[in-house]
Amino acid sequence: MSAAGGPRVLVTGGAGFIGSHYVRELAGGAYPAWADAEITVLDKLTYAGNLRNLEPVEGRYTLVRGDVCDAALLADLVPGHDVVINFAAESHVDRSIDSGAEFARTNVLGVQALMQACLDAGTPRVVQVSTDEVYGSIGEGSWDESAPLAPNSPYSAAKxxxxxxxxxxxxxxxxxxxxxxxxxxxxxYQYPEKVIPLFVTNLIDGRTVPLYGDGGNVRDWIHVADHCRGIQLVAEQGLPGEVYHIAGTAELTNLELTGRLLDAVGADWDRVERVEDRKGHDRRYSLSDAKLRALGYAPRVPFEEGLAETVRWYAENRAWWEPLKKRAEDAR
Incomplete structure (x- = not known):
């Protein structure tokens, strides 16, 4: 435990979208049991890692810039921490289709290096943050935690x-x-290559948005705050060696999601550009989260409310996303 009495928590990938939200919540006292946590953030600060994501809690965490695959760094860093939560990952499916090597390196070898460091240090608690995409695609019903893994993209295979x-x-x-x-x-704070921030920022700028295939692919949407709340519950109460699902609040086709985003910014369907479907595009994801709900979990952010707040955030924070989009476009 830290001098303040709370746990020492190492958050890998803590400057990315989900990791930074977790750090902001933890540092801001959102998780009462760990209100006095001492927080270390390890992040390589690649294109998707952004210290501006952590500006609201500046001074309330210690930053270590480094690679989760660096065994020597981890051997020095991990000892002394009570909890390690691994958000570090390459996460964009389209990028993994273009080149899978970095995904295999970070998402597989990085986990191995981290697990070895936690073993050597005797870390009391570890959480590996993953995705529903490892299961592949499901036509009907929902996966429980015993479902076999059948990933279809280099990203999901690496996860x-x-x-x-x-x-x-x-x-x-x-x-x-x-x-x-x-x-x-x-x-x-979600990097604007992902569908919701990409569509919102493009529409705000009067540009078109790309809709894959027939738009019938179904995704289970969850607000990042609910996801992080679920992770925290697992960190506090989850059993070692077990898997826990954190399900969302809205299963929508991409066509339905596009319609809601168009409505949110007052745009018409003429702004939608139909594009060739993604290779190996999973049709539908759906999780059963009964196991986590048995521990007391329930999502708190209704999709309609969360989406409206998210659209408003991007509309009011052009200074955050505009440089990221320009840098990505300049790099093409």
């Missing part, structure tokens, strides 16, 4: 590999790691 590595360290070595799997996240 599945990392999950299996974490599970192996739990089973073989007794590393007290739990795995969380979640649907599509949305909210403020």
């Amino acid at each position: 599945a590999g990392g999950d299996m590595m974490a599970r192996a360290y739990a089973r073989t070595h007794g590393v007290p790691v739990s795995i969380t799997r979640c649907g599509n996240n949305y909210g403020p």
Whole structure:
């Protein structure tokens, strides 16, 4: 425990979209049991890692700039922490289709390096943050935690590999790691290559938005605040070696989501550009979260309310996203 009495928490990937939200919540006292936590953020600060995401809690965490694959760095950093939560990942499916090597490196070898460091340090609690995409696609019903893994993109295959590595360290070595799997996240500070911020910022700028295929692919949407609340519950109460689903509040086709985003910014369907479907595009994701709800979890952000707040945030924070989009476009 830290001098203040709270746990010492290492958050890997803590400058990314979901990781930074978790850090802001933790540092801001949103999780009462860990109100006095001492927070360390490890982040490589790649294109999607952004210290501006952590400006609201500046001075309330310690930053270590580094790579989750760096075993020597982890050997120095991990000891002394009571909890390690791994958000570090390459996460954009389209980028993984273009080139899968960095996804395999970070999402598999990075998990192995981190699990080894936690084993060597005797870390009391570890959480591996993952995705529903490891299951592939489901036509009807919802996956529970016993569903077989059948990933279809290099991204999801790499995440599945990392999950299996974490599970192996739990089973073989007794590393007290739990795995969380979640649907599509949305909210403020999300890098604008992802569908909701991409569509919103394009529409704000009077540009078109790309809709894959027939738009019938179904995704389970969850506000990042609800996702992080679920992660915290698993960190506090989850059993080592177990998987926990964190389900969303709205299953929508991409066509339905596009319609809601158009309505939110007052745009018409003539701003939608139909594009060729993504290779290996999973048709539908759906999670059952009964296991986590048995621990007391329930999402708090209705999709309509969360989406409206998210659209408003991007409209009011052009100074955050405009440089990111310009940098990405200049790099093409």
